[in-house]
Amino acid sequence: MLKYEKVAKQIEQYITDNQLSQGDKLPILDELTEQFKVSKSTIIKALDILELRGMIYQVRGSGIFVRQQKRKGYINMAESRGFKESLREFDLTSKVMALKLIKPDSHLMEQLDLEEDDEVYLVKRVRYIEESPFCIEYSYYSKKHVMYLNQEIAEDSIFTYIMNDLKLNIGFSDTFFRISYLNEGEAGHLELKENDPALRVETTYYLHNGQPFNYSILLYHKDQAQFFVPGTHY
């Protein structure tokens, strides 16, 4: 992690620790520089990142303010670490329905930039929030990046395993979504009726070097899932 990214995280922690909310003022630049013991340019870069992430806003000649219109239980869709980050106050569990190595079809080859001979881990899970069905997940991991997966890992957090054990650097993600409808099997898993609506969320995750390593389709329970997106104007 670069120094300014670390400082950005520390400022974020400072906001949490001090329970600052929308409109609250942060210390001035000089005080931040002193507090975090880094150069002014590092603080400026960290603040720019936090601004673009929707955590703060800077008003020239007036100060730095907290922007935290977060609502509890909403998934931040611009967060590329999966929804566990947004829902850390909740009890999240997974039931693994399938875990196997498959050959990619042409759509998957395109999404994950694969050759015909490459292999892919397919993980199908039902995910629960506070023991209620929350979403169905079909997730495809390119084996050339995620070389090993097992049931135990899939029952826990695959992304944590990827970052902490495989030491892969997740860079960015592209998410596309729309309303879709459940088939009979999907409805059963979510304890809903066939043809009930769901939010169908399709994401490709990339490593820092731009290589895609995961493609997933999630079908969210219509009443359980709520989402948040911070927007910034340029």
Added chain:
Amino acid sequence: MLKYEKVAKQIEQYITDNQLSQGDKLPILDELTEQFKVSKSTIIKALDILELRGMIYQVRGSGIFVRQQKRKGYINMAESRGFKESLREFDLTSKVMALKLIKPDSHLMEQLDLEEDDEVYLVKRVRYIEESPFCIEYSYYSKKHVMYLNQEIAEDSIFTYIMNDLKLNIGFSDTFFRISYLNEGEAGHLELKENDPALRVETTYYLHNGQPFNYSILLYHKDQAQFFVPGTHY
């Protein structure tokens, strides 16, 4: 607009003009500096912005690459200028159903940071894409910021009017969404059936100084609306 914001827009234009797509390499830093005739630090800042916006990715020691997993017809939800920006290739029209000054209720007072005596413009529109109903919009503009609105402006782009005529600086937005259901009247406007699902998108827009000036609720047609969110990992 600050210099690096202008350069960011120019680089974006360069990507469009040269029809660059996902994974294509941009000129190296020195060439960009020469091409846009600005300092190296301005280019670096412009590239940082484009990276955080999901337009490019930078791989240390390897170069700057285009990240453009855009799909035509998808609304970028992290774009705080409303959906017109994402859908500029399409014919978008609006029918104004109501335009009036109202007193805010307590929810609106909270969203727009208003006092009891403040007034709010309510604009209700049905919006069409290629002449098909696309969404119903209930939009509330704080009169202390948007001092005047009329039918003609509401039939066109209110945000363009706000930026170009009122010279207000739009800063950021907070968007919350979930699946909801249409009542009879709403279904009629969207040419759907009562209780059909819709994507209910609630957004508060803020000026650069952090003051909220607009709060809106949009109900999107279940089959017409598709969305995109770029995610960045920190």
